[in-house]
Amino acid sequence: MITGKNYTGSELSANGSKTFKTFNPQLNIENQHVFFEASSEEIDTAVSLASNAFMTFGTISGKKKAEFLNAIADEIIALDDILIQTYCSESGLPEGRAKGERGRTIFQLRSFAELVSEGSWVDATIDTAQLDRTPVPKPDLRKMLIPLGPIVVFGASNFPLAYSTAGGDTAAALAAGCPVIVKSHPMHAGTGELVASAVIKAAEKTGMPNGVFSNLNSSGIEVGVQLVKHSGVKAVGFTGSIRGGRALYDLASQREEPIPVFAEMGSINPVVILPEALKNRSKSLAKTYASSITLSTGQFCTNPGLLLGIKGETLSNFIKELSDEIVKIEPTCMLHPSIIGAYENNRSKALSQAELTVVAIHDADVKDNYARQAITTVEGKTFLENTTLHHEVFGPYSMVVQCKDVKELEQIISNLEGQLTGTVIAENEEADKYSNVINALQNRVGRIIYNGVPTGVEVCPAMVHGGPYPASTDSRFTAVGIHSINRWVRPFSFQNWPNNLLPDELKNENPLQISRLVNGKTTTSKI
């Protein structure tokens, strides 16, 4: 079922000469399939097909788009075992995780199907004419959200399904009415091709125009660079490293016509543990955080990489308990030799910093590609002065910063880069006392959590997955939840436009019965 070819629209294509294979990190061997990197011509074909497809797909009804999205979900389910097996063989992640992530992917697709089927998401806004207004008549103005055009989606290494081929970015873009070209992630090109085949089948079954979706293989950066620079591409979605995301952002903003890039680039997700809570719950917190730090081998962008507390005996005890707990956990496999290589490199770099103490490192013999978790600690002053310690170590690693007082704690938080999440561990009565600390934390993050762990990103309308740079390239959007559709749309106004030529969303009779803002009042009534 895996051909190793690209999908340029519905066509399987392998014109290029560059090939590559994926890798099974559990078995520490290459997988069998050979993938063909997309050629420059195949990239042009995919973009050209997408531009053509946009002329019709950009204006089809929400009901039709919902059929398409639901059909993608159905076809992904129909892939069944082969998808789960390929996922596991290309990621080293366990079957339970694969099935969970498939469930999340399906849920996302169906959520967007529901959103666009209902239709009110377009924020229809109508101000009717006042012909008798002086000195000049007021025209009739009607506004709604319309799609931007072809979108390029870069799959993430750590979520082969939910943030890749038909993941959140793709589902949101298709729901908006934007054709999608996926730059497939080389680590799970087989998983990508399988999901792409499901999307193509769904497109054909529901009568979508050819080019509404393409899937391009790549092993290096060339395919992505050409896509982002292509004048036919109108926006970019990316999940991955700061270096990768920033490079794409720079390319996109240097174009003759700059285009928006929404890159979610991860963070160190600071956790502030306040003294009373630590005194009362040290043991259970140690257990909870040992588990959160090592969850999925620390390969979540919401992994808690930084724990902050006030120096003292209680914090010293907690550090010891956390160390005891974390070394009890069996090491697990990382996604790819290059990921474990980077983990070991970055951890070594952190460990080599002056005045940093390693308090725990798993010392068992581990299999190839298995990561040894580690906990380190530094003084607040050291952390403040050495920004190398602020960099993410992607993997099961966390650092405890011992602040000399509340003032230093607040200062450290204020000096952090932007973060996806911030967590506060507190007793209810002490939150007030530390309001400056909490305010400083809010200022640096996209989501703030009370007495919990940052790992686990609920897919729901109230979720924000994003945050100030470099957590994302634009804090005004979220990558998760139905409102993530706003990344791929623009408002558009019709002035004095004839009723019969307006889109259904804006017609007087409100045939879709959607909720609209008419002359300042929200209503589903006709005009």
Place this chain on the structure above:
Amino acid sequence: MITGKNYTGSELSANGSKTFKTFNPQLNIENQHVFFEASSEEIDTAVSLASNAFMTFGTISGKKKAEFLNAIADEIIALDDILIQTYCSESGLPEGRAKGERGRTIFQLRSFAELVSEGSWVDATIDTAQLDRTPVPKPDLRKMLIPLGPIVVFGASNFPLAYSTAGGDTAAALAAGCPVIVKSHPMHAGTGELVASAVIKAAEKTGMPNGVFSNLNSSGIEVGVQLVKHSGVKAVGFTGSIRGGRALYDLASQREEPIPVFAEMGSINPVVILPEALKNRSKSLAKTYASSITLSTGQFCTNPGLLLGIKGETLSNFIKELSDEIVKIEPTCMLHPSIIGAYENNRSKALSQAELTVVAIHDADVKDNYARQAITTVEGKTFLENTTLHHEVFGPYSMVVQCKDVKELEQIISNLEGQLTGTVIAENEEADKYSNVINALQNRVGRIIYNGVPTGVEVCPAMVHGGPYPASTDSRFTAVGIHSINRWVRPFSFQNWPNNLLPDELKNENPLQISRLVNGKTTTSKI
């Protein structure tokens, strides 16, 4: 009342050594006041004060912000004659226009006051916990829009009030909870200082923190450059030329922490005149468009700079009628010698292009700084091949493109850069026949107008003033209307946050009685 100094917060400051004066284009002489360009230290002070002010201003209630915005409106009205006189002496625009623009400015401030006083604009979204969900409980998540931080606003040359010191960008940013630093436009620094004094008075009267607003003078680009590069600045609003807007966009995207720039940079606002309509209404269209092209000496960003029709006798007649009408109109004054200089330069450049015919140019002797309107015409093929002809000639100038057929018309539209507006002049029965032309036009613009003129930007929720690049740097936002507040805010999530620590907008009891999306349903009920 005009001191020539900067406002760094509430303090009048003139530490710099560089000075300049404004110019009265009607009298063709310099105005008397001497303005002090902001020094590097004054810029730092303004940003530092704004960052401090944000710590409180970012979270004050909507009611308090509304008081502030309404007080600004009141103080602007209280400036009375001195404001109107200064406006006229610094712009050459007539008193009626000054009063109209003041009215628009007041209306914008009061519209935002109403919006934030009501409060539902924060898009409060609540998904309550499901503790019994398997395999893991669903957390409680609550999301709302919060302000980005200090915003820099660049005043526009052509709207000394409505798009300047306390214009749309400033009103939207203050409504959002963002402190504002205005880079005052050098052509109307006196008008700017007067309005700034009104804002400062209003801030003091309503108890706003010092630094919520600053006004910095500048004659060159240095002040703007330093502001956009300043790490304390979190976003930029700009109205002006493509060259200026793009330079700021480039600076902002090259920062270590890139920040959003919303630049509205004008366009040539294509008008498509379909054959039946032209046959039936040639004379009245000629009159209407002669007036639209010369309105405010052609100094609107929505000025119709490009008229498109199908070649033939009817179009030839229309060109003649338009020419006859436009030369009947008395030339009027432009904003500044540098503006008329640019107009004459750009018009000469256009006129020197091969295969372009000048069909009308006002040949009367005109006063200094008065602009002579002109109409030119070219074949569709020439226009397609020579992109110099696509550039805006800011002033009372328009070009009629004679397309050989519908196909060429569609091709020309598809090849246009992004535009603020597009207009279709049609009889109802012919719109269907030209649906491809109309679709192509929709794809290139932010607002489409039927049987009207693009000049006149209604301030209402359904307005879009923006569009694909280079009409704006980000087509996903509008510069006009209440939704322009979305440029300056980001979504923020609270997870399992204690009810008493939540902002009022998200508390169970909904004390503000705002409309919220709770578990997928829009409601004003408590939880």
